Amino acid sequence: MLDARIIVGNAADSLAKIDAGSVRTCVTSPPYWGLRDYGNDGQLGQEATPQEFVENLCKVFDEVWRVLADDGTVWVNIGDSYFPHGGSRGNKTPAGDSLRGRENNYQPAPKLSAGDANLKQKDLVGIPWRFAFAMQDRGWYLRQDIIWAKPNPMPESVTDRCTKSHEYVFLFSKQPKYFFDSVSIREPLAESSLGRLAQDVKNQVGSTRANAGAKSNGNMKALGDPEGGRNKRSVWNVNVAKYKGAHFAVYPPALIEPCIKAGSAEGDTVLDPFSGSGTTGEVALQNGRNYLGIELNPDYAALSEKRISDAIGLMGKVLVS
Secondary structure, eight states: EEEEEEEEOOHHHHHTSSSOOOOOEEOOEEEEEEEEOOOOOOOOOOOOSHHHHHHHHHHHHHHHHHEEEEEEEEEEEEOOBBBBBBOOOOOOOOTTOTTTOOOOOOOOOOOOOOOTTTTOOOOOOOHHHHHHHHHTTTTTTEEEEEEEESOOOOOOOOOOSSSOOOOEEEEEESSSOOOOOSSGGGGGOOOHHHHHHHHHHHHTBBBHHHHHHHHHHHHHHOBBBBTBOOOOSEEEEEEOOOSSSSSOOOOOHHHHHHHHHOOOOOOOOOEEEEOOOOHHHHHOOOHHHHEEEEEOOHHHHHHHHHHHHHTTTTSEEEEEE
């Protein structure tokens, strides 16, 4: 029987109460810096400077390190924003850049500061890479920067840059060797690769069986397994999700399903310290994993409880504490 537990509280404080090494993988999307005020004391994203935000976010992942298995992985979807014109999180730059990002609703908030980042009006802040490098400095292995390419990005009215249509998913590990089920997320071979493979086998007709077998097997390994597919690429084309609930920053299930499949086995526990509307929990349970979520906002915790309960059905239980 599968279990889902949602803890209502601050991420770092709540993680400190979780047993060490008890989760196999962490899949999450933290609040973005300066994009939205969720109206909760102690929330991330309302720090005055990008340095403060990155430091507070890394403190959460210090606790994730402790509860993560030694061969575990962390997958973090994190977006960026432009430095505000006039210093208010609700304002737009003259070129139309908005701090709203993928949020549909947001609250005006106190003045932001560049801190020691030397940010100028209209600068892209670079939060994802500031965070990634800070995680490296704390001992994490930065294994990959996965590009979430959005075929249906949010429209923008800017005319002095391209429309933003991607975000990052960073893959981190505690060790140089870690659990990673690459077979479970293989992609179909491209038609061109299948054609080359078929032509190669055809060209071997007339050779000795032994030589033909050895050569065609070598080519097959180079091209991939026609039935099993090829190793998953690092650019993932996934449509932006639409969710009718009260939470406005929802990543699509199709984006994180490969993370959960590659980062854990059936029966393992998947962690999301910023549980939000419960997308990670829903996908984890649908794939035979247990779920541990942490959510600061009790309204969102209640929302995700129903969503996860619907996903798990009679196959398990959901506990909110």
